[in-house]
Amino acid sequence: MPDIEEAPRAPGRPRSLRVDEAIISATLDLLAEGTSVEVLSIEAIATRAGVGKATIYRRWAGKEALLHDALATLKSAGPEPTGESxxxxxxxxxxxxxxxxxxxxxxxxxxxxxxxxxxxxxxxxxxxxxxxxxxxxxxxxxxxxxxxxxxxxxxxxxxxxxxxxxxxxxxxxxxxxxxxxxxxxxxxxxxxxxxxxxxx
Known part of the structure; x- marks a missing residue:
């Protein structure tokens, strides 16, 4: 996978959503392929996402926080009640x-x-x-x-x-x-x- 590491950010510059999505997707891909939560590592996620570990740690405090956000994306918001019945x-x-x-x-x-x-x-x-x-x-x-x-x-x-x-x-x-x-x-x-x- 090509390196999608973001360039250094200027103060106040918003982080890249494309990089965020790549990290989340890499986390879910590894889990779906059978990597257990215990074995899952930031290094493996970074390699799969094509970023450096520092890029991940700038966004999440650690594996637990990243795992929480990644799993949250698996559930859609769901339908709004129509009130019909x-x-x-x-x-x-x-x-x-x-x-x-x-x-x-x-x-x-x-x-x-x-x-x-x-x-x-x-x-x-x-x-x-x-x-x-x-x-x-x-x-x-x-x-x-x-x-x-x-x-x-x-x-x-x-x-x-x-x-x-x-x-x-x-x-x-x-x-x-x-x-x-x-x-x-x-x-x-x-x-x-x-x-x-x-x-x-």
């Missing part, structure tokens, strides 16, 4: 759970990252920081349903959100059940659980 919004949001076309590397990286999250509180918290905005959108839809009377007043929103997301995430990341179609599951799961979430 609670069911429609939930199905649309659950359709974005797990690996998607946003970045095909996601499917290869996440199964390798998940065991690491159980061994590192820092990485677990970083993962929570990444997924919380998307999770909060689903939480808001459920709360809207409660306020509108579409969902039961005593609904445990956190438990309902977990029940909605969990099966789809397990199927898409681990392919837990070979006979289930993960693409059909968002609608199926919502319809299955809506009966228990609606007012009696």
């Amino acid at each position: 609670i069911r429609v919004d939930l199905v649309a949001m659950l359709s974005q759970v797990g690996p998607s076309n946003h970045d095909p590397r996601f499917a290869k990286i996440m199964p390798c990252i998940i065991p690491h999250l159980t061994r590192s509180e820092e990485h677990y918290q970083a993962y929570q920081d990444i997924i919380e905005p998307r999770r909060d959108r689903i939480r808001q839809v459920l709360r809207r349903g409660v306020e509108a009377g579409e969902l039961r007043a005593d609904l445990d929103v956190e438990l309902a959100m977990t029940a909605l997301i969990g099966p789809i995430l397990v199927q898409r990341v681990l392919r837990w059940h070979p006979d289930l179609d993960a693409d059909k599951m968002p609608e199926q799961i919502v319809d299955l659980l809506m009966g228990g979430m609606k007012p009696a």
Whole structure:
């Protein structure tokens, strides 16, 4: 790969987004190719990105900070609730759970990252920081349903959100059940659980 090292910056000059993207992409490529988090190094990332290690350290304090930002790019912002109905919004949001076309590397990286999250509180918290905005959108839809009377007043929103997301995430990341179609599951799961979430 040709060297894309940026020229020395004048004071106040913004850093190169092209270099940032090359570093992030190199990090994700190495993880997708099977490099474990423990083995992943700044030196390997710099070599793959065609930059010097100093260029990376000017942007990130270390591997942990870079890894956090790289993994964050794997998740798109997700759809905005349309407000058409609670069911429609939930199905649309659950359709974005797990690996998607946003970045095909996601499917290869996440199964390798998940065991690491159980061994590192820092990485677990970083993962929570990444997924919380998307999770909060689903939480808001459920709360809207409660306020509108579409969902039961005593609904445990956190438990309902977990029940909605969990099966789809397990199927898409681990392919837990070979006979289930993960693409059909968002609608199926919502319809299955809506009966228990609606007012009696």
